[in-house]
Amino acid sequence: MVAFKAAEVESFVARPDPDKPIVLVFGPDTGLVHERAAALVRASVNDVSDPFGLALLDGDKLAETPERLVEEAHTIPLLGGRRAVLVKAGARNFTAAVERLINAPPRADCRIVIEAGDLRRGAPLRTMCERAPIAAALPCYADSARDLARLIDEEMRRAGMTITPSARALLVSLIGGDRCASRSEIEKLTLYALNKRSIDVPDVMAVAADATLPAVDSLIDAAFAGWANDIEINFGKVKSSGVSASTIAAACIRQAAALHMFRLAMESGTPVDDLLRRATPAIHFSRVKAVRTALELWTSNRLERVIGQLGDTSLEVRKSAKLAHLIAQRALISIVMAARRKE
Secondary structure: OOOOOHHHHHHHHHOOOOOOOEEEEEOOOHHHHHHHHHHHHHHHOOOOOOOOOEEEEEHHHHHHOOHHHHHHHOOOOOOOOOEEEEEEOOOOOOHHHHHHHHHOOOOOOEEEEEEOOOOOOOOHHHHHHHHOOOEEEEEOOOOOHHHHHHHHHHHHHHHOOEEOHHHHHHHHHHOOOOHHHHHHHHHHHHHHOOOOOEEOHHHHHHHHHHHOOHHHHHHHHHHHHOOHHHHHHHHHHHHHOOOOHHHHHHHHHHHHHHHHHHHHHHHOOOOHHHHHHHOOOOOOHHHHHHHHHHHHHOOHHHHHHHHHHHHHHHHHHHHOHHHHHHHHHHHHHHHHHHHHOOO
16 A cells, blocks of 8 residues: 655656556645646646547546546547546545556556545545555645745746745745645735845735735734724624635734834834835725734834744644634734733
8 A cells, every 4th residue: 555645746746657647636735736636637648738638537427437437548549649537526436437447557658637625534535546556646735834935936936036034934924725826826926026036025915915804904903902802803703704714814914014014113213103104005094093002012022923923823724724713813812912911
């Protein structure tokens, strides 16, 4: 039985093993699953747009006609060359089709790629592919902080840009959970800073702030202002409106970073009114009171510590989906308590 570890998956995708023509790509990160499945298909055919070289099959339909997979795996391309079959798993069980394929392996120049969702350990399809000598089961889990940093640097090189360490750390805390969504956010950042050679914290904040919801702003403002009563009311509203815990955690980090920049300027002698008036992006008048209160309560050193703690919270939220909102709420309460604490 061969179960690929997460660290081994990238190597397999870069250099697919010809002795394992059947590849199951699965996991909770749907963006990463899709990205790796697409990479395997591109590596297996000469032209992905050639209908004779690439066959697309629906998993739910395979459940009704399991013999179809073997037929496609043994089909000879009209014009010769390599062939691939991409199976998109659905809600129905098509392990019978895969079992037939394992007993009648595909042609030497054909690769079968199965793109599936999050399969638990012991799931029939996953177990079958892990046990078959001619198959590989590749898990795709949410990117770690190191993976995200590598992804950011990769996209920066592609765009011909650099990013400062502090901006990279902030961006890492704001993305993750889905590879395609993370890559999209990084690309959006490079487009925003198109005429710049280096990306810094204000650029990250300006782009990330576009997605902030007003309800979330009110919640985060209340936390840093130390308004405990508003937290309980606003958190329920935000959660019930469908806002994810990751969005809440990311908004906390953005606000802490913004307040930290303001406090550094204040401690250098800049009047708070000037800072609030010249802020970019502009602060809505309804938020000015809360932001001013927060700036009176926090110092730059305390905010720096909070940013580090919130980075840990962001990762914890992504790892514990069932407890994500509870973790985010606990972080908000901690911020309120810290804001009201005299130091």
